[in-house]
Amino acid sequence: MTDLIFNVFILLTIIPCFWVALSSNIVHAAFSLLITLFGIAGLYVLLGADFIGVIQVIVYIGGILVLIIFGVMMTQRGKLLPLSIQLPGKLFGAVLTGVILAALLLSATRTLWPVAAVLGEPQLTSAAIGDLLLGKYLIPFEIASVLLLAALIGAVLIARRSVRGE
Amino acid sequence: MQPILDGLTLSPWEPGLFSLAIYGLMVLGLVSLLLFFASWLGEKKSNPEKLRPYESGIIPTGSARLRYPVPFFLVAIFFLIFDVEAAYIFSWAISYDSLGWAGWLQISFFIFVLLLGLLYIWKKGGLEWGPTSKQD
Amino acid sequence: MIPENFIQSNLQGISFIGPELILTLAILLILLVGVLLPYWRHRILFTILAVAGLAGSVLPLWKLPQPAPDLTYLSNLFVWDWLTFLSKPFFAVVGVLTILLTQVTGEIDNSEYSECTILVLAVTMGMMLLVASTDLLMIYLAFETMGILSYLLVGIRARDERSGEAALKYVLYGAFTSGTMLFGFSLLFGLAGSTDLLAISQKVAFASQHPQDRLLLIVAILFFLAGLLFKTASFPFHFWCPDVYEGAPTPITAFLSVGPKAAGFVLFIRLFYPLFATGHDATIYEAVSGLDWPSILALVSAITMTLGNLAAIHQNNLKRLLAYSSIAHAGYLLMGIVSLSDLGLRSVVFYLVVYLFMNVGAFAVVAMVASAGGSEEIDSYRGLGARAPYVCVAMAIFLFSLIGLPPFAGFVGKVYLFAAVIYKKIYWLAVVAALNTVISLYYYLRIVKAMFLEKPTETIQIQVPLSSRVLLLALLVPTLGLGIYWQPLARVVSGMF
Numbered sequence: 001m002t003d004l005i006f007n008v009f010i011l012l013t014i015i016p017c018f019w020v021a022l023s024s025n026i027v028h029a030a031f032s033l034l035i036t037l038f039g040i041a042g043l044y045v046l047l048g049a050d051f052i053g054v055i056q057v058i059v060y061i062g063g064i065l066v067l068i069i070f071g072v073m074m075t076q077r078g079k080l081l082p083l084s085i086q087l088p089g090k091l092f093g094a095v096l097t098g099v100i101l102a103a104l105l106l107s108a109t110r111t112l113w114p115v116a117a118v119l120g121e122p123q124l125t126s127a128a129i130g131d132l133l134l135g136k137y138l139i140p141f142e143i144a145s146v147l148l149l150a151a152l153i154g155a156v157l158i159a160r161r162s163v164r165g166e
Numbered sequence: 167m168q169p170i171l172d173g174l175t176l177s178p179w180e181p182g183l184f185s186l187a188i189y190g191l192m193v194l195g196l197v198s199l200l201l202f203f204a205s206w207l208g209e210k211k212s213n214p215e216k217l218r219p220y221e222s223g224i225i226p227t228g229s230a231r232l233r234y235p236v237p238f239f240l241v242a243i244f245f246l247i248f249d250v251e252a253a254y255i256f257s258w259a260i261s262y263d264s265l266g267w268a269g270w271l272q273i274s275f276f277i278f279v280l281l282l283g284l285l286y287i288w289k290k291g292g293l294e295w296g297p298t299s300k301q302d
Numbered sequence: 303m304i305p306e307n308f309i310q311s312n313l314q315g316i317s318f319i320g321p322e323l324i325l326t327l328a329i330l331l332i333l334l335v336g337v338l339l340p341y342w343r344h345r346i347l348f349t350i351l352a353v354a355g356l357a358g359s360v361l362p363l364w365k366l367p368q369p370a371p372d373l374t375y376l377s378n379l380f381v382w383d384w385l386t387f388l389s390k391p392f393f394a395v396v397g398v399l400t401i402l403l404t405q406v407t408g409e410i411d412n413s414e415y416s417e418c419t420i421l422v423l424a425v426t427m428g429m430m431l432l433v434a435s436t437d438l439l440m441i442y443l444a445f446e447t448m449g450i451l452s453y454l455l456v457g458i459r460a461r462d463e464r465s466g467e468a469a470l471k472y473v474l475y476g477a478f479t480s481g482t483m484l485f486g487f488s489l490l491f492g493l494a495g496s497t498d499l500l501a502i503s504q505k506v507a508f509a510s511q512h513p514q515d516r517l518l519l520i521v522a523i524l525f526f527l528a529g530l531l532f533k534t535a536s537f538p539f540h541f542w543c544p545d546v547y548e549g550a551p552t553p554i555t556a557f558l559s560v561g562p563k564a565a566g567f568v569l570f571i572r573l574f575y576p577l578f579a580t581g582h583d584a585t586i587y588e589a590v591s592g593l594d595w596p597s598i599l600a601l602v603s604a605i606t607m608t609l610g611n612l613a614a615i616h617q618n619n620l621k622r623l624l625a626y627s628s629i630a631h632a633g634y635l636l637m638g639i640v641s642l643s644d645l646g647l648r649s650v651v652f653y654l655v656v657y658l659f660m661n662v663g664a665f666a667v668v669a670m671v672a673s674a675g676g677s678e679e680i681d682s683y684r685g686l687g688a689r690a691p692y693v694c695v696a697m698a699i700f701l702f703s704l705i706g707l708p709p710f711a712g713f714v715g716k717v718y719l720f721a722a723v724i725y726k727k728i729y730w731l732a733v734v735a736a737l738n739t740v741i742s743l744y745y746y747l748r749i750v751k752a753m754f755l756e757k758p759t760e761t762i763q764i765q766v767p768l769s770s771r772v773l774l775l776a777l778l779v780p781t782l783g784l785g786i787y788w789q790p791l792a793r794v795v796s797g798m799f
Contacts (some may be wrong), residue, residue, distance in 0.1 A: 005183055051260075063246040070242045077196065103250040107489075107518035112509075115494050130261030134252070134269045136377040139319065141441045142272070143431065145279040146326055148247050149449045150424045151334075152283040153417050155452035156292045158269045159236050282333055289337045 006046050013039030030068050037061050044147040239293055251280050312628050313599035319434075320362030320389050325427040328355025328768040331422050334640075336416035343414050346469055349405045352419040356394045356401070356426065363390060378498050382466045383652070384798035389568055394435030396561045398428035399662050403553040406769045407666075407673040409545035410458065410551055411688045418458055422557065425451045435574070438487045438497040445529070447481075448562055448681040449476050455548040455557070456594040463763040468549025475532060475542040482527025489522045490577075503576045506792070510590040519578075523595050526573060527602075533566030536632045537606040547625035552672065556665035557620060559628045564654045570639050571647055579642060587642040600640045607633025611741040618680050620668050623745060624661070627704060630742060631657060634719055637731060648795045656703075656715040656784055657789060663700040663777040670774075673766045681791065682783070683749060694753045703748040703781050706739055711784035 012035060019032035037060045044053035133141050219226050258265065258273045265272075287293060316323070332351050341525040355589060365730055366382065367373070380386075399421050404410050410418045429445030453476060455471025491497055493515070494505035499615040509515035532539040539585035547555045552726035579587035587597050610630030617623035635657075638650035668678060687694040718738070723732045783790060 002183055005187060010216065051257065053707075054256075058253055060251055061247040067239075067242045068229075070239050074236070074239050089284065098191045103517065103521050107521050111493065111516045111518040112512060112514055114493060127254055127264070128261075130259075131256040131264055133257050134261070134265050134272050135463075137379070137439065137451050138272055138311075139376055139379060140440050141254065142279075143274060143322075143447065144425060145251075145276045145441060146329065147443075147450070148251060148278050148425070149283040149286075149333075150246070150421060150454070152247055152280075152287060153420060154451070155247070156287055156290050157414060157417055157454065158457060159240040159243070159292070281545070282330060286333060286337050 002046065006043070009039050009042035011039075011166060013035075013043065027069070027073050029076070030065065030072060037065065046154065048123070049125055051129045054126075088117050174210070218247075237294075244287060248280070250275075303631040304698075308501070310686045315380070317432075317677070318366060318368075318375045318380060318382055321359035321394070321430055322427050324362070324751070325423050326357055328352065328358070329423050329427075331355075331424070332416055332420050336420075338745045342483070345405060345408075345412060348403055348416045348419045350424055352401045355423060356397045358431075360391045360394045363387065363784055374436060378500070378639025379437045379440045379498040380431075380751040385568065385571065388651065388798065389405070389564075390430050390683050392564065392658065393426050393429045393433075393561060396429075396557065396564070397657060399666075399773075400553050400557040400561075401427045402773050403556060403662070403666050403669060404551075406767065406773055407553060409553055409669060409673060410485050414458055418455070421451050421455050421458070423524065425455065425557075425561065427562055428744075432565050433568045436499045436525065436540055436572070436576075438491060438499070438502070442480075442484055442487060446480060448565060448666075449480055452558060453560055454556045456546055458554070459551050462549075465551070467506050467551075468546045471549075472546045474691075475539065476683045479528045479532035479539055486522045486529075489518055493518060493522075499572070499576050506577050506590060507580060507727075510593060519590070519593055523578060523593060527598075530570050531602065532567055533569070534546070534563050534635070535604045535629050536600055536636060537629075539611055540606065540609070543629055544622050544625040547628070548619060548621045548678075552621065552665055552669035552678075553624075556662045556669070559624070559661050559665070560654075560658045560667065563628070563632065564658070567635055567639070567650055567654060571650070574639070578733070579610040589642065596640050596642055598792050599636060600728060600731050603636035603640055605633075606630070606636065606730055607735060607738045608741075611738050611745075614742070614745045616628040617619060617745070620678050620680060620749070621665075623749075624664055624668070627742065627746070628661065630738065631661075631704075634716065634735060637719050637723050637735060640728065640731065641726040643726060645718075645725055646722035648792075648798065649715070649722045651798065652718050652737075652788075652791060652795050653715035654761075655795075656711040656781075658791070659777050659780040659784075660700045660703040660710070660712055663774065663781060664697065665703065666774060666777060667700065670766050670770045671764060674766050675706065676764055680749065680752055684756040685753075686764065689753035689758070690764040690766060691763070693774065694770060696778055697753065698750050699778060699781060701750060703785070705743055705746050708784045709782075709789065711781050714785055 014036075016032035016035040016039075020029045020036065023029045023032065037056065041053045041056040041061065044056055050105075254276065255273065258297060262269065328351060332355075334347055335347065335351065368477060369382050369387045371381070371383045371385045373381060375382060391560065401419055404415070404422075425448050428444050428451065432441065432444035432448060435444055454467055456472050457466050459465040485495075490502050490506070494502040496502060496505075497783060506519060510519060528539060531537070532542075534545040543674045547559065550558065571707070575587065578590045580590060609632045610626045610628075610633060614623050614626035614630065617626060630673060635650055635653055638646040638648075638653065640646070641649075671682065671686070671690075672678050674690075676686070699710060703712035706712045706716035720732055722727075723735070
């Protein structure tokens with residue numbers, strides 16, 4: 001049963017990706033991305049990474065996707081322009097993607113991954129992550145606050161420019 | 167949130183993934199049924215008046231695809247940044263008990279830095295709505 | 303679950319990240335002054351605060367114990383070795399020079415100046431953390447702190463289309479390459495089950511014996527290279543470099559060309575040497591069996607320097623020209639990484655220190671001429687030698703040093719790099735580099751010729767203020783001094799590996 005649901009989430013993740021990449025309408029691409037991100041959140045939860053799943057929903061679906069759609073609304077004036085890529089670019093991209101995909105698939109299947117001998121019942125990860133973030137990884141945690149602060153400053157700087165530019 | 171293993175229960179009444187799947191299928195079925203009935207039974211006489219976008223009875227003027235003003239975007243970015251901050255604080259809140267006062271001090275510094283950020287965008291007029299801000 | 307021991311180790315290790323703490327305090331102070339005291343918003347105040355923060359940040363370093371290769375702290379997130387010890391002051395100097403250059407040239411508007419200093423300090427902090435990190439998580443966070451904030455620095459100039467375009471190009475390339483690198487990290491994490499470089503290196507050494515695992519390691523190395531070659535502006539991830547360097551404000555260009563580039567090379571040493579090379583004692587390393595990354599990198603090095611030098615020939619914009627020259631120098635620096643020996647690593651660090659002064663110097667002259675009424679085009683340098691002799695002589699010295707002519711510091715640095723490859727018997731690379739030096743002679747000397755031998759086309763008077771002259775002098779002294787008396791630096795560097 002869990003396998004079936006897991007597979008459903010995998011399909012939910014992968015199929016909209018084709019829309020994201022191939023759609024010539026940027027709004028369709030953005031909404032397909034929404035489904036993909038949701039599918040990933042589902043995969044996280046099923047893999048026992050509940051904390052990451054919640055963060056995925058809060059940050060990616062709730063935040064970044066909204067930002068993307070806002071970005072589309074802000075920059076498009078009048079009719080939406082269809083995106084198009086020339087054929088040589090497509091060909092090159094296809095070959096490169098094929099090679100990388102083949103290498104990744106081969107390495108994923110051939111590598112001797114260290115797998116725990118006994119798979120216990122997945123534990124809730126949130127509390128452990130909290131302990132690690134404010135314990136072992138305290139410095140990265142605090143550095144992240146400085147990074148976020150600087151990002152805030154940068155956002156104001158860049159947006160003020162476009163306010164003035166109009 | 168309880169991880170569910172296979173084969174233990176397959177009853178739709180027990181809380182778990184199986185019942186969730188049943189529920190999801192039922193919702194999907196109900197919604198598609200309603201949509202199907204609506205399109206099957208409804209009137210399908212179309213004329214230009216009907217196809218026009220509805221704007222509370224006023225005849226639409228121009229395209230609806232305007233450029234949104236920049237403050238929308240700014241607020242979206244602020245939301246995202248504080249959203250990420252909330253995610254960090256969430257992780258602290260969950261393990262609040264085991265972290266104790268040391269954890270409290272650490273998260274206080276974190277929040278203090280971001281409060282300074284809030285102060286900055288406030289003073290810079292990042293939260294002001296409308297075409298004119300103090301800085302210009 | 304009880305993090306008591308973590309608290310202990312955090313308290314003990316906190317003194318090791320004193321520089322970063324002081325920089326954070328300086329950032330918060332500048333932010334508060336900028337926001338709460340609007341009448342104090344003078345450039346000079348922010349400059350003083352920022353320079354004081356950077357200078358203060360290196361002070362705690364001398365109170366710390368003797369660096370050692372295995373002295374890790376803060377739960378093995380960081381290492382306190384000689385590379386860290388030398389890198390932190392190096393980046394502080396980069397930051398100080400950038401801020402002083404912004405101050406004397408006045409390139410950034412007053413309304414954005416405090417933000418500019420904050421961002422420079424924060425990027426410097428990111429670089430300092432990056433060079434000390436030995437944990438994939440910390441490395442990536444520091445890498446992105448450096449990256450994201452330098453995108454902002456590039457786009458900082460308001461009402462300038464070019465600045466915005468450059469920032470966008472930088473963001474797109476940067477996001478792509480650092481995402482690729484992160485994927486590489488995740489592969490190694492999956493293999494080792496740990497983010498600690500030491501644990502990963504043991505697992506990699508073990509895995510490289512198994513043919514099944516080799517493909518994964520190759521993919522990981524290639525993905526790592528994407529991020530590192532982007533930061534160092536090397537082939538095939540160098541396309542952003544000319545546009546970004548041209549569009550960014552010149553002091554920021556100078557900053558990018560030495561700061562993140564140097565951080566990229568240090569990260570090269572931090573990642574590739576423990577992970578994919580073995581043999582510490584013999585001062586010569588060997589690539590982990592079955593993975594011939596040095597050969598790939600040697601090819602990349604040769605292509606990078608050739609491309610950079612050939613493209614630089616046709617440039618008329620000095621910032622663009624120096625951007626291509628900076629790509630070529632990334633190629634030269636890669637020679638040291640390729641040579642897989644202590645000599646090579648020393649020569650990389652030595653050259654980075656020398657490159658800091660001469661490259662910032664060249665960009666400083668460009669910024670000063672542009673702000674004194676000239677432009678960045680080579681036309682406005684015609685006959686400049688007669689009108690602004692001091693600046694032009696300084697420029698000539700920086701350019702001669704960039705070529706690698708004696709008796710300037712660049713010569714000594716290049717000799718070390720060449721020695722490293724010849725020592726490892728990679729003769730073809732040394733020949734390519736020598737040919738490239740000859741090509742580079744042409745376009746560097748073109749500027750010198752324009753300055754001293756050609757008639758001026760414009761008659762604008764160039765007035766360079768005293769503060770700029772003093773800053774140039776501060777850059778000239780090491781460029782000349784290290785060319786004649788380089789032994790102290792060489793001694794410090796040779797103690798490192």
